[in-house]
Amino acid sequence: xxxxxxxxxxxxxxxxxxxxxxxxxxxxxxxxxxxxxxxxxxxxxxxxxxxxxxxxxxxxxxxxxxxxxxxxxxxxxxxxxxxxxxxxxxxxxxxxxxxxxxxxxxxxxxxxxxxxxxxxxxxxxxxxxxxxxxxxxxxxxxxxxxxxxxxxxxxxxxxxxxx
Amino acid sequence: xxxxxxxxxxxxxxxxxxxxxxxxxxxxxxxxxxxxxxxxxxxxxxxxxxxxxxxxxxxxxxxxxxxxxxxxxxxxxxxxxxxxxxxxxxxxxxxxxxxxxxxxxx
Numbered sequence: 001x002x003x004x005x006x007x008x009x010x011x012x013x014x015x016x017x018x019x020x021x022x023x024x025x026x027x028x029x030x031x032x033x034x035x036x037x038x039x040x041x042x043x044x045x046x047x048x049x050x051x052x053x054x055x056x057x058x059x060x061x062x063x064x065x066x067x068x069x070x071x072x073x074x075x076x077x078x079x080x081x082x083x084x085x086x087x088x089x090x091x092x093x094x095x096x097x098x099x100x101x102x103x104x105x106x107x108x109x110x111x112x113x114x115x116x117x118x119x120x121x122x123x124x125x126x127x128x129x130x131x132x133x134x135x136x137x138x139x140x141x142x143x144x145x146x147x148x149x150x151x152x153x154x155x156x157x158x159x160x161x162x163x
Numbered sequence: 164x165x166x167x168x169x170x171x172x173x174x175x176x177x178x179x180x181x182x183x184x185x186x187x188x189x190x191x192x193x194x195x196x197x198x199x200x201x202x203x204x205x206x207x208x209x210x211x212x213x214x215x216x217x218x219x220x221x222x223x224x225x226x227x228x229x230x231x232x233x234x235x236x237x238x239x240x241x242x243x244x245x246x247x248x249x250x251x252x253x254x255x256x257x258x259x260x261x262x263x264x265x266x267x268x269x
Contacts, residue, residue, distance in 0.1 A: 008206075072231060072232070073231040073232070074231070076259055084251075091256050097229050100228075100229050101193075101195050101228070102227050102228060102229065104227050105229035105230060106224055106225060106227060106229070106230055106231075107224070107225040108222070108223070108224050108225075108238070109222065109223040109224070109225075110222065110238075111221070113216070113219075113221040113222075113240055113241055113243070114221065114222060114238065114239050114240055114241070115180035115181075115239045115240055115241035116180045116239035117239075118238070118239060119224075119235070119237065119238045120234065120235075120236070120237040120238075121230065121231075121234070121235055121236045122230075122231040122234070122235050123229050123230060123231055124193070124228070124229050124230070124231050125229075
């Protein structure tokens with residue numbers, strides 16, 4: 001029989017525990033069926049951005065840490081290989097988060113005056129997922145890059161709701 | 164309280180590609196959370212960020228709830244001429260937060 005010591009665990013009174021369980025139950029019951037985006041919604045959002053063009057999976061990078069303890073503020077960098085001249089530049093960069101309630105995280109509008117096709121920001125991730133970035137080029141072509149990230153358990157729903 | 168912060172080089176040579184860093188304190192309330200009584204907390208996010216260089220827009224971002232609180236954004240622009248860079252953040256209440264930076268291009 002294994003014995004567990006609890007001396008280094010914060011005390012949780014029976015009352016607090018029951019209250020928290022109650023709150024969790026209410027939250028689950030109130031959780032709308034549409035809380036997460038669906039693959040269809042993601043596809044639709046992608047089509048709204050790039051129409052029926054097919055992205056080429058090269059010529060750009062998406063940098064994310066492989067693991068995030070909480071999804072509240074995850075550093076993200078998107079860089080597109082482009083000279084950013086009048087005949088070769090990026091028009092827009094879109095970031096999609098399939099594991100969040102809404103499919104699109106952000107759209108960045110660049111152009112010749114950006115000089116360099118790179119942006120860095122911090123995003124929220126509700127759970128582990130594959131983040132997708134698309135770059136719309138001046139000549140009508142589209143590039144893509146993806147990155148997988150593990151968002152540690154407890155960081156997703158807990159933090160998403162309570163932090 | 165909502166004080167925007169930007170980092171722009173004071174001087175640059177003509178044609179130089181400059182990194183610009185921006186940050187603003189804002190809750191970026193997603194609209195997906197509930198308060199202690201189970202009532203939905205209304206969405207309150209900055210949805211648009213723009214950077215104009217001597218009156219011409221050189222960069223814009225459209226944001227959704229997946230942008231983290233106190234949004235940080237770094238991007239680039241070409242130093243074309245001396246003058247002024249203006250940064251604007253617009254949130255769901257229609258409030259516009261703005262700041263400006265002067266630059267000397269030699």
